[in-house]
Amino acid sequence: MLNFNKNICYAVFGNPINHSKSPKIHNFFFKKYNFNEKYIRICASKQFFLKEILNFFENGGKGANITLPFKEKVFSICTVLTKRAQISGSINTLKKNNIGIIGDNTDGIGLLTDLKYKNLISKNDNILILGAGGAARGIIYPLLKFGCNIYITNRTIQKAKILSKEFLKFGYIKYLKLNQLHKNKFQIIINATSAGISDHSSLVIPSNIFNQKTICYDMFYGNTDTNFMKLCKNLGSKKVYNGIGMLVNQAAHSFFLWTDIFPKINDVFNFLKK
Structure with missing residues (x-):
């Protein structure tokens, strides 16, 4: 021990x-x-x-x-x-x-806080979540409560189906197979799979769901662009973000739970930049 x-x-x-x-x-x-x-x-x-x-x-x-x-x-x-x-x-x-x-x-509220802070999210946005594991679970409820429409896809589609059924009572949520993605328009695409930090992606994402206005957000982060971020940029997306903002904001909410103090996040952003 x-x-x-x-x-x-x-x-x-x-x-x-x-x-x-x-x-x-x-x-x-x-x-x-x-x-x-x-x-x-x-x-x-x-x-x-x-x-x-x-x-x-x-x-x-x-x-x-x-x-x-x-x-x-x-x-x-x-x-x-x-x-x-x-x-x-x-x-x-x-x-x-x-x-x-x-x-x-505090993951979901941390992500939502960061998306609002960056002016990336609006009510009624269609959000595609890649992955149906614990990372996805943590962010769905706040996004539904905010008023967004959630779509989930996963390599094992049964997991996405189960997850969408669990959250259906909180708002509009639907699971999609990979070959159905091209039929929909998404304002935000969020990577909630470990493909953000591994050497290869477990999902083959149709290239035609990306355009210059598509907001791409990887919940994971590294010292350089993640594989997902590189993919999004290669497919033409101009608004591509890693999960540092989410990390800082979920940390602030965790710190508040522990200490009853909600810290100023701008200070830590400036610190991390240095």
Whole structure:
């Protein structure tokens, strides 16, 4: 089991995790708001993940973020779930309190906050989500609540079908097979598959759904353009974004859950640029 210093009270758990910028963001927040605490990355064991999370909280951990591939696997250790976590079926934020462990999901509200901040989203927009896993689950409800129409496609279409059925009561949502995509017009295309960080895409996307006005948003990020971003640019899209804005905004909502302080995100954007 891992051992922790007493001032390491926050961490992000994932596998892989070396690419994560969450420590830079949260340590910036902690320093700015005068908390003498640290936030680290933890590459969790896929076999003993839940034991490692519980060990973290038993040794002074106060809060944690959860990323791939664990977002749908932490429900069993939560005492309380927020409405966002319950609806999404996915957890990216944990908080320890005197009752137990609170499970929340700040991914969707983080994405929506970033899309609004960048003036990229309007009510009634048609949004295509690529992927039907935990990353997709976390963002659907806020987008439906905002008033957008959601379309989901996935290499295994049955997963997209199940997901669309789960969220149908919250707004307009439909699953599409890959060979049906060209019949529709999308204002925003969001990559919620790990193709954003892997060497190849598991989806073959029709090129004719892209044009210069298509907004392409990869939930993942790297130091250079992701494979999805390169594809979108090659197919003519002029508005192509990675997930840094989403990461910063979901981090701000996580920080608020932990500390009751909502940080100024412009400050951290400027910090990351430097």
